[in-house]
Amino acid sequence: MRAPLLILVLILACCVVVFSGSTVLPANAQQNTSASQSANTNDVEGTVASVGRDTFVVRTDDNQFQLFTYGRAAVRTKALARGARVRVSAGPPDENGTRSANDITVLSAASGGAAGGDKGAQAAPVPEKVRDVESDIKRESRRWRLGVRGGAAFDPELFTFGVQSQMGPIFHPRVLFRPNAEVAFGEVTDLIALNVEAIYRFSPAHRTGEWTPYLGAGPALIFIHQNFQAGRDIDFGNFDYETGFNVLAGVQSRRGTFMELKTSLWSGPAPTLRVIVGYNF
Secondary structure, three states: OOHHHHHHHHHHHHHHHHHHHOOOOOOOOOOOOOHHHOOOOOEEEEEEEEEOOOEEEEEEOOOOEEEEEEOOOOOOOOOOOOOOEEEEEEOOOOOOOOEEEEEEEEEEOOOOOOOOOOHHHHHOOOOHHHHHHHHHHHHHOOOEEEEEEEEEEEOOOEEEEEEEEEEOOOOOOOEEEOOEEEEEEOOOEEEEEEEOOEEEEOOOHHHOOOEEEEEEEEEEEEEEEEOOOOOOOOOHHHOEEEEEEEEEEEEEEOOOEEEEEEEEEOOOOOOOEEEEEEEEO
16 A cells, blocks of 8 residues: 555544534524424424425424434425424434424414414515525435536646546435546646546535535546656557556535545556545536
8 A cells, every 4th residue: 555545544543532522503494493392302292384395394382493304214294384283203303403303293274274374484585594494404415416516636747637427326325326538738748537436425415514525436447648748749559558546525505515535556657645525517
């Protein structure tokens, strides 16, 4: 194992500890939450203000709004509709104030459908902050996303850019398949890499705050051209093929931005370290 890889592992370990253990000031989904609805309260009772595929919002009797995601044990029924009276048993809030619902009890069905439901829910619209977090969760839960990436590589020094696809979860709720293609250019080295990678997120999308740390790995099909002569008369036939294995780690936000460190094993000409920044749409 190369010495730079050991340094990379240490850096990545520090990043995981910092992002998973740090306390972030939340974009609080509950506005002026009263003591009766504190973080230590497990049950919330109120009127459903909105319902989506991944989340729902409950307006409590003191006119506070709580955003929930569906936990594994929660069963969503047709009776869970806008205007219905519910009691929700949930875990503690995350950094954004979002809670994972463990049990949903419909106390009374919505009267007259969504349009004729609870008048208080219609009079008090869902706060913008709650809508923003709800939108972020919806974006993060998509099973297929397309992204772009770019950055710098070292040893040899290169500028990189590429595209990627993120699919999943697969096999496990925290595992995502993320193949990507990278093109890199340097003073004497040009590189094309096809990476078949998977990542493991340290917390599921619906329970994380702004950033989620992850680790990943996968095989790499690498085509490299090195020219120490003047000029850049290059065609694909000038590239040498190498097979490598990538090890990577990074952090990704709910909004789609990610930062990543990557190294390639068993591929001598490939860069020792790549620093990548990208965005998933």
